[in-house]
Structure formats: structure tokens, C-alpha cells
Amino acid sequence: MTAIGLIFRRELAAFVRSPIGYVIAAIVLCIDGLLYNAFALGGRPRLSAEVIHDFFYFSSGTTMVAAIFLAMRLLAEERQMGTLVLLRTAPIREVDVVLGKFLSALVYLTLITVATLHLPLLVLVNGKVSMGHLWVGYSGLLLIGSAALAIGLLGSALAPNQLVAGVTGAGLLVLMLVLWLAARVADPPVRELLEALALHARHFAPFMDGVLHTRDVFYYLAVTFFFLLCTTKALEARRWR
């Protein structure tokens, strides 16, 4: 636990001290604001719940992209700078490194996500907002962000540099997203399987409507666990090379 905490604090400080953390936060908040104003609010009268629904739909996209950008540097940058050897020769396990880095990125992603809270609250000016809807929607954003971070972290563990890490992470993420497209051309039972595995379509839709299903929560936690496990194994395997 000590090792996880040490790595967590160092990584979080690195996000706060480096320009990349601020750049990612600024871009995400800017795009979230533009999408909210242009599409979620729109130019015509809409129900408050519809606005909130669309806000979470667009925010899920920016959250996943932010997660990939935050995750791509976590291990690939250490490899590029030659500091990974410091962690590999310390008396700590690979899983400590992975968890410390993942949790720091998750906290930073949470801060960025929470900074968008004023957008749905603007609905209060002319409408009504269910706090339950917001709680569930933000929980969904953090869960899908957590899964995207884990996917990006695997890309970072596999790639020799940050650019390749970003591309690898984005590729894996898109693959997980478009499974629902593949499901449309597949026959049962493969169709059900692909639909169930797709990252966004079936599992995120209830969060946008303010509906919380434990199966969806479990799905995102399982995806996160699976990719963190793969990342840990990828780091362990690198000791043979």
C-alpha cells in the first residue's frame, strides 16, 4: 500500500506540475462547453432531462479521449526517460506501479470531470435538474473514464514511446467501442456477446438517462480490472526481454 501511495502522489504531482495536465484539462473543458452549447442546449426549447442526457452523451466522448491522453504518458514516458528501471529495481511489485499510476490518473480525470459540473447546473436557470440524474450520469462518466484509462495504460505499457502509446490505446478503445457495429452484422449468440462487450452502446445508455444498473457498474469495473491485469502482465513479461 505504501508503494502504491508513493507512486500515486508522485504521478499526481507530475500531472499538476507538467503543462500536459493543464493542456488536456483546458481542451476537454473547452470542447465539453462547445458541445453542450451547440448540441445539448441547442437553439430550440428542450426538456431538461433531454439536455442532461445529451450532455452526458457528449461528455462520455471527451472523457474517454482525455483518459487516453492522460494514460499514454504513464509508462511510456518512464521508458523514454529511462526512469522505469528505478521502479523495476525497487522492492515493489508491478501491480503496485500499475495501481499507483492508474489511481493518480483517475483522480486527475475525476477533477477534470467534476469541473464540468457547472454545465448541467446551468439548466437550473430555466428548468429542473434531478440530482439523482446528475449523480448517476457522473458515476457513469467516471466508470467509462476508468475503463478508458485502463485501456490507455495497457497501450502505454506496450509502446516504446508516448506517441505509439496514444495510438495503441486509442486503437484498443475504438475496437471496444465499435463492437456494437460488429454485433449488427453477426448472428446470435455472437451478436449478444459483442453487444454485451461493447464499451458504450448498451452499458452507458442507462447512465445518460439517470438509471443505475449494477450490471453496467460491474461491466465497467470488470473491463478496468481486465486491462489493469493485462498491463501488469505486460510489465512482468518485459523483464524477460
Place this chain on the structure above:
Amino acid sequence: MIEVSDLTKLYGERRALGPVSFRVTAGDVVGFLGLNGAGKSTALRILACDLLPSGGDVRIDGMDVVDSALAVRTLVGFLPDRPPVYPEMTVAEYLRFVARLRGVPASQAAAHVADVVSLTHVEGVLHQMIGSLSQGYAQRVGIAQAIVHRPRLLILDEPFTGLDPVQIVEMRALIRGFARQHTVLLSSHNLGEIREICDRILVIREGRLVAHGTEAELTSHMRGHVHIEVTVRGDGEAAAARARALPGVVATQLRRDAEREGLCDLAIDAETDVREALCRDLVSAGLGVLRLDRAQRELEQVFVELSRGDGA
């Protein structure tokens, strides 16, 4: 301290190291000598538990580096060829982070950091960002991180890379200081540094250990004879004659330099190290001995021969 038997490392089909076997006793300062790609760094990284061996047995303090990796890592301090430093941290923050990472309790971390700061002379840059330091200071911080947890075994991969002559002298003194408390293993291309610092030398070529021993053992073993160079003031012929009269001396060669009036250089080839007897004899004969040493280029020639495979 270190027992290595039949250690091998394969990268895919390519054999990068081994099989090699050697032992290092506690308190030794051992140098790995070899050309680029010879397998020095691979061997050191396996000993530092960074890489896993493909075969063989490596034990540090009786513990296997594969089965007891976490325990072994607490005993080892490692400086890779590039100091593993985070540019956005200050030196103080970084050393405290590494101390804690390597298992030093929070209550003792400050004392450990203060010790290594004093040892490596980085007091003046303690609160500077590491990214703003010169390469020499970054290398010192690299050394400091390797010893901050007071390891019993210190492994240094090319510690003199990128340092200027003044920094090399300082680094040499630093490593010599560690040798009193730590077992030190270092690799270098620089024969002079290896000669200055190490008690024993391991020569690696194409992943195999082709020679090991002290400098004297290596040169004597490889070249059969000991080569001595003497600079004397006075009668060079008389000095050569006295040298030839000593038991074990095989040949002498006298060189006079017209620009250095009254001085001459004598090259001596002997079966044993006759420096002490020679010095005593020349001085008793009233000749001024300005310099007396083993030939400077001797180890270099041995290294070249071993690296080419001429002597293996």
C-alpha cells in the same frame, strides 16, 4: 556476496550473455570490462533484478534473484547508464521519494537523504529541479539514489559517461569512499578508471567471461612477463646494467631523449614484479629515480587482445 553460475540471457534467439560463472566477495570492488554489446549491462541488470535470466543461478547474499527478487532488491543499489531521474522533481523530493520507494521508513528517510546529500556533495542544488542540473550533477543525484537506502551491493553501469575530467576525479573519489562500506560492481569502457578503482576485473567478450583477476594477474597471465618503465637521472647504461643483474629480469631497453638532458627512460621486461628491488638498487647506486611504474599501456594491450579474442 554474489555467486553466479552458468548465467545465460537470451534475447529471442540471440545469446546476449553466457554461460558465465563468477563470485564476488563482500567489500570487493569489481570492474566489468568489455566492448559495446559485450554483455556487461545485461549482466549488471540481471544482478540488479531488472531483467530475468534465461538460465543459470544467481544468488546475492544467498538469495536467488528470481525467487527472492523483492528481498534481493532491498540489498542492491543500481545506477544505470542514464541516471533514472525525474526532471520535474527537486533533488530533495526525488531522493526522499526513492528512499521511501526502496523501503526506508518515513521516520528515517530525512536522515538517509541528508547522508547521501553530504556524501555526493549535492547540497548546493538540493532545491533545484533536476531538469535544470548539469550532467555531472544529474549523475551525482543518480549515485545518491543508488545508495540512499544504504545497500550492501552497489551496481554502477558506466558511471563515468558524460563527465568532464574534474567530475571524473570526484566520481572516482566518491566510488572509492563507498568501497569501504559496500560491495561495488561497475562497468566501464575506460581502462584507466577500472585500473584506478577496482580490486578485480572481469573481462567480457561476446557474452562470455574471457578473463578475470587483478590487473597484475591479468597482465602477467596474458603477456607472460611484467613490463616496467623507469625514468632515471644519471648514467642510463649503468642503470640498465644494474637492472639486468636483478633476478627475473629478461630484457632491458634504454631510450634517451635529447630534449631532456641527463634523463633516460628504461623499459624492463621481467618474469616477476621487480619494482621494489629495482628501486632500492638504483637508489643505492646513486641514480635518481624520477618514475618507476608498470607500463601504462600494458592493461590496454591485454584488453585489446582479449576483446579481439587473441588471448582467450
